[in-house]
Amino acid sequence: MTRRLVTALGVLLTTSLAAPNIGHAQTFKVEKFDIKGDGGTDYVAVEAATGRVFVSRASHMMVVEGATGKVLGDIPNTPGVHGAGIATEAGHGFTTNGGDQTVTMFDLKTLAVIKQNKDDPVSTASCTMSPMTRSF
Helix, strand or coil: CHHHHHHHHHHHHHHHHHHHHCCCCCCCCCCCCCCCCCCCCCCEEEECCCCEEEEECCCCEEEEECCCCCEEEEECCCCCEEEEEEECCCCEEEEEECCCCEEEEEECCCCCEEEEEECCHHHHCCCCCECCCCEC
């Protein structure tokens, strides 16, 4: 009888200690920044490792610090840019450029363009990284 009571109290104590952590939703801080710049915006992409936000601006890709809204850099010559794909492990990013049906590969550290490839016009609307194949 005493053993059952101790066990029941142990289960009750454990459950009550764990309960505060169950059911709590994640909270997010949301801020709005006026980053200015020429051109409209199609897609934005976030590099989770650094918090940088890649903002498409019609003919170029702006790179903004997500926490402050400070413009960190620019990837030029991306006509009709739709968005960016980020391959953090490889150290590269990619933009899909609908204006000339190209894909621009750039260095994530320096934001320097590495190369531009002509692509099928149908596939330049967006890009996502496949962790399984490590390809876009």
